[in-house]
Amino acid sequence: MKIPDRTVERVILYRRRLRTLHAAGQVRIYSHELAGVEGVTPAQVRRDLMTIGYTGSPAKGYEVAGLIAKIDETLNPHQDEGVVLVGVGRLGKAFLAYFAGQANHLPVVAAFDVDPEKAGRLVHGCRCHGLDELETVLAERSVRVAFLTVPGDAAQEVADRLVRAGIRGLVNLAPIRLRVPPEVYVEYLDITVSLEKVAFFARRDARAAARSS
Amino acid sequence: MKIPDRTVERVILYRRRLRTLHAAGQVRIYSHELAGVEGVTPAQVRRDLMTIGYTGSPAKGYEVAGLIAKIDETLNPHQDEGVVLVGVGRLGKAFLAYFAGQANHLPVVAAFDVDPEKAGRLVHGCRCHGLDELETVLAERSVRVAFLTVPGDAAQEVADRLVRAGIRGLVNLAPIRLRVPPEVYVEYLDITVSLEKVAFFARRDARAAARSS
DNA sequence: AGATGTGAAATTCTTCACAGCG
DNA sequence: CGCTGTGAAGAATTTCACATCT
Incomplete structure (x- = not known):
């Protein structure tokens, strides 16, 4: 049962919307x-x-609660899966604050930074470690996904360490393409690329079509 | 002459790489x-x-400088195009700092925030205005692209104002889909969606294929 | 009437494979 | 040769359209 990339993206969007509707009491859609x-x-x-x-059913549409449950079991069969964040700079802190604000089922269980000054601190509720503890901490908890918010010139090196430590998925915010083994999935959030892309499409045709990411 | 979305993304990546190579003295590729x-x-x-x-030429490949120039004229025919950022919270500040660090040809010419406290200040070198000045400032400078880093529950409202004020392209960081007229291009950078997507693909197949964004 | 579920068509995007050139 | 440029094939994705159910 293979689900294409694009479908996964949209289904995640549906779930978010469905949760809101469910909380608002909507039963079917x-x-x-x-x-x-x-x-x-x-x-x-x-x-x-x-x-x-x-x-669903032609008469009633789809059941909101049932659909949410189905998406959950399809997308997140594992319970209590956590992620780590590497790079507690301005961007990393902003994301930690953001994640702290919402009860995600993918909690950030640890953060890492080269700056030993930050080790031991709590940043927006998340324990921060020195980069040297990365392997140790990852060995304790079974974390498969990492958030990469380090500067571009450190990203490849850190990614290598993460992969060696067992990470299988990366969200990369650094403005470079990472070389990783084929079994590691990387999602790129490249802010300047997005900006330049929008600048290009903002003139000319300008279709409403919009991709998530 | 229509250039597909995906191609634009990749060409932007090529240009970034080419600039590095060019600076390092590489002539052909x-x-x-x-x-x-x-x-x-x-x-x-x-x-x-x-x-x-x-x-290019089969013998010599592509000329680095010439290719950069071609990409520039294809993607950025307009000179001195600026963008604005709306939402000077933690995330907005992080991005302002990031953009300030690099001489972009898409400079952030102004920032806006609801908090009147921030008005008039310089945030990482960028002038911050109250949201009420949005229309005025946008009328002065011809800005077509905006960076949206406001909380999700304010995003639609702000987007509406931006569109009314003439904005034609948006980079939306808020976790909602925006309703905009078809001539406005929106690029979504949805952090939690990315994270959940990576978490899904981090197990099972895990192809190396990776998209930019 | 107005939905869903879904083959099949259409469209979009990527890769192949090879002619042709220096 | 080894590389570019590109028609054509191939894959992936989206949309159509309609049988079917209530």
Whole structure:
């Protein structure tokens, strides 16, 4: 059962929306409603839900709670999975603050920074370690995903260490492409690339189509 | 002459790499070299360069300087284009600091925040205004692109104002999909979505394939 | 009537493979 | 040769359109 990249992205968006609707008491939803708020087509929603194997009914649409549960079990079969963040600079701190503000099911369980000054401190509720403790801490907790917010010239080196320490997925904020083994998945959030891309499309055609990331 | 989204992303990456190489004195480059460092195939590189209309020579490859110039004229025909940032919270400040550190050809010419306390201040070299001045400042300078780093519950409202004030492209960091007219291009940098996506792909197949954003 | 589920078409994007040139 | 440029094939993704159900 293989789920394409794009579908995973959209399904995550659906879930976020569904949680809000569920909290607001909505019980059922039609594909065109979900499509409307998320900026995709109803056919796309139906195809996506078909891909993850969820079935609604023509009369009633999809059950909000059931769909959330289905997405959860499809996307997050593991419980209590944690992530780490490496690079407690301005950007890293901003993200720690952001994550601290929401009860995520992917909590940041530890942060690391080269600056030994930061070791031992709590940054927005997250324990900060020196980079030298990286392997030790990762060996204790089984963490598969890391958030990389170090400067560009340190990113490759840190990524290598993370991969050696067993990390299998990276969210890379540094403005470089990482060389990693094929079994490691990397998601690039490249701010300047995004900015330049938007600057390009802001003139000319300008389609409403919009990708998540 | 229409350039697909994905191609634009990659071409921006090529340019960044080419600038480094150019600064290091490299004069020519083959598709497979460029492909290697950016994690794409040589055929992809050639196709992309064909798309933007740049031609190399089988014997010598591509001229680094000439290719940079071609990309510049393709992607940034306008000179002195500036962007604004809205939302000078932790995340906004982090980005302002990041942008201040590099001589970009897309300088952040102004920042805005609801907090009137911040108005008038310089944040990492960028003038900060109250949100109420948004229309005035945008009317003075012709800015087409905005960086949106406000909390999710304010994002739609701010986006509406930005669009009304003439903004045609948005980089949205808030965790919601924006409703904008079709002529406005939005790029979403959704951190939690990225994280959850990586967490999903970190197990199972785990292809090396990696997208920029 | 108005939804879903889904083959099949359409579209978009990537890779192949090879002619041709220096 | 080894590389570029590119038609054509191949893959992946999205959309259409309609049978079907209530």
